[in-house]
Amino acid sequence: MLRSLRIENYAIIEKVSLDFDDTLNIITGETGAGKSIILGALGLVMGQRADTKVLYHDTSKCIVEATFNKYPKSIDAILSEADYDIEEELIIRREIAPSGKSRAFVNDTPTKLSFLQKITVDLIDLNSQFEITEIQNPKFHLNIIDALAGNASILLKYKSLYRDYKKKTKDLEELLSLENNLIKEMDFIKFQFNELDKVGLEEGELKKLESESSLLEGAEDIRILMEESKFLLAESDSNVKEVVEQLYYKWQSFENADPEIKSGLDCFNQILESFEELIAKAESIVGKAESNPKRLHEIQNRLDSIYSLQRKHNVQTVEELIAIYNEYAAKISSFDNSEVEKEKIKNDIEVLKDNLNKIGSSLTSSRKKVFSKLEKEVNNKLDDLSMLSSEIKVHHELSTTFKSDGLDEISILFKANKGGAFLPIKKVASGGESSRLMLSIKSTVAHVMQLPTMIFDEIDTGVSGDIAGKMGNILKELSNNHQVISITHSPQVASRAVKHFFVHKEDKKKRTVTHVSVLSDDERINEIAKMLSGNPPTTFALENAKELLDS
Numbered sequence: 346m347l348r349s350l351r352i353e354n355y356a357i358i359e360k361v362s363l364d365f366d367d368t369l370n371i372i373t374g375e376t377g378a379g380k381s382i383i384l385g386a387l388g389l390v391m392g393q394r395a396d397t398k399v400l401y402h403d404t405s406k407c408i409v410e411a412t413f414n415k416y417p418k419s420i421d422a423i424l425s426e427a428d429y430d431i432e433e434e435l436i437i438r439r440e441i442a443p444s445g446k447s448r449a450f451v452n453d454t455p456t457k458l459s460f461l462q463k464i465t466v467d468l469i470d471l472n473s474q475f476e477i478t479e480i481q482n483p484k485f486h487l488n489i490i491d492a493l494a495g496n497a498s499i500l501l502k503y504k505s506l507y508r509d510y511k512k513k514t515k516d517l518e519e520l521l522s523l524e525n526n527l528i529k530e531m532d533f534i535k536f537q538f539n540e541l542d543k544v545g546l547e548e549g550e551l552k553k554l555e556s557e558s559s560l561l562e563g564a565e566d567i568r569i570l571m572e573e574s575k576f577l578l579a580e581s582d583s584n585v586k587e588v589v590e591q592l593y594y595k596w597q598s599f600e601n602a603d604p605e606i607k608s609g610l611d612c613f614n615q616i617l618e619s620f621e622e623l624i625a626k627a628e629s630i631v632g633k634a635e636s637n638p639k640r641l642h643e644i645q646n647r648l649d650s651i652y653s654l655q656r657k658h659n660v661q662t663v664e665e666l667i668a669i670y671n672e673y674a675a676k677i678s679s680f681d682n683s684e685v686e687k688e689k690i691k692n693d694i695e696v697l698k699d700n701l702n703k704i705g706s707s708l709t710s711s712r713k714k715v716f717s718k719l720e721k722e723v724n725n726k727l728d729d730l731s732m733l734s735s736e737i738k739v740h741h742e743l744s745t746t747f748k749s750d751g752l753d754e755i756s757i758l759f760k761a762n763k764g765g766a767f768l769p770i771k772k773v774a775s776g777g778e779s780s781r782l783m784l785s786i787k788s789t790v791a792h793v794m795q796l797p798t799m800i801f802d803e804i805d806t807g808v809s810g811d812i813a814g815k816m817g818n819i820l821k822e823l824s825n826n827h828q829v830i831s832i833t834h835s836p837q838v839a840s841r842a843v844k845h846f847f848v849h850k851e852d853k854k855k856r857t858v859t860h861v862s863v864l865s866d867d868e869r870i871n872e873i874a875k876m877l878s879g880n881p882p883t884t885f886a887l888e889n890a891k892e893l894l895d896s
Contacts, residue, residue: 350390495711506697706752739757817835871887
């Protein structure tokens with residue numbers, strides 16, 4: 346609910362504060378006194394754009410601040426998601442600087458106009474003869490029907506299934522798209538995979554093959570070198586090993602003569618051990634360095650295959666080729682598994698469609714049951730408001746596709762005159778008719794809907810006497826469960842107020858200034874009497890005003 350509205354330096358308002366009641370608030374005043382200016386200021390809070398023309402003093406900033414309490418908790422979820430502080434009260438503020446710069450705040454945190462528009466749609470419902478949009482919206486019509494039918498629980502279940510259905514259909518579309526793209530390249534991928542698979546690569550094998558190839562290619566020369574090495578090291582008459590051993594024994598005879606001779610003997614031992622190792626290696630190499638043209642041919646063929654694949658895939662190692670092979674294998678596996686996944690998703694979708702049809706049909710049946718009730722109650726209210734030839738009718742068709750809220754296409758049609766055709770409200774209803782129709786519908790469903798603060802701007806224009814009284818009664822009844830703010834010129838409507846605001850202007854030397862005051866009981870009698878007869882009010886008008894207030 347709108348607890349308070351503070352306006353500073355806006356249009357002809359220098360500074361006013363309005364504290365609203367939770368029920369029926371009435372705003373009256375002379376034409377041009379500034380009643381609609383208050384709504385203009387409230388529009389800034391709702392995210393409308395403004396410029397410096399709104400400034401009362403062009404050297405000071407304009408401030409409009411609205412404080413809400415007991416607001417729908419769904420707004421807390423929006424605030425939390427956007428990282429705004431959540432307080433007991435929700436404070437929205439707009440500031441317009443003399444430079445033209447506009448700033449907006451939610452609970453003292455800067456925000457954008459689009460965010461104000463997003464949250465105030467659930468806070469303020471502005472209705473005037475010239476701004477009736479919600480009553481023309483089939484989405485609102487459906488919400489009315491569901492509220493009357495008490496469909497909240499079944500609708501929640503349907504919407505949950507619908508979300509699952511949309512997700513599954515999206516998953517299927519993405520899978521089919523991926524599949525179509527993969528089909529185009531899968532033949533190529535499989536060819537590349539098979540080519541790598543046929544070679545059967547192993548990690549580390551390239552170095553082994555290159556080493557073995559080098560050995561086989563130089564086998565004869567290597568064997569000769571190894572035989573020569575063995576001969577010179579250990580087999581010739583003056584082989585190196587024997588020479589070293591002779592020197593060793595000669596040094597040994599002087600082992601105790603000098604510590605360095607003893608150290609030298611250790612070096613001789615290491616040399617002799619190295620000789621043994623070297624001779625053993627030469628023996629081993631001689632054993633391997635045998636000419637084997639067949640094996641060499643096999644190795645060279647395999648190396649040629651590996652080198653060719655490396656060039657083709659622009660890589661340097663076998664390990665990189667193996668990684669490419671594994672990637673191809675994963676794509677092929679994914680492609681093969683997609684068919685299984687596709688069938689599973691298709692089956693899930695069919696199950697969801699069956700459930701949506703069942704629950705959607707239950708929704709349709711429940712909705713149809715309240716069509717006549719809504720038509721009857723609204724049409725009776727239209728009769729009370731002197732729209733005797735006007736009627737509404739609920740138009741229903743089954744949708745050819747699943748919708749987020751069911752299987753139904755529902756809209757409220759209207760005809761203003763006998764013999765006329767039922768048409769969409771925006772095509773046939775005038776501003777005054779739309780206002781009264783809107784009041785009739787909302788007062789019919791107010792007890793079952795969570796409506797925001799409802800503001801009515803002179804919707805009683807052209808209505809007087811008994812009809813105006815009935816309109817006032819409807820507003821009063823509506824305010825039993827919802828906050829209502831009504832700007833009116835009708836004394837009958839004004840007499841129903843729980844809190845009565847009077848807007849008046851004062852002419853100063855250089856400027857006209859708007860003031861807003863809350864009327865006492867005696868002041869209300871006088872104000873309503875002036876609305877009945879003029880200023881000053883007649884004695885009869887004063888008595889009539891008392892009767893209106895007493896009633």
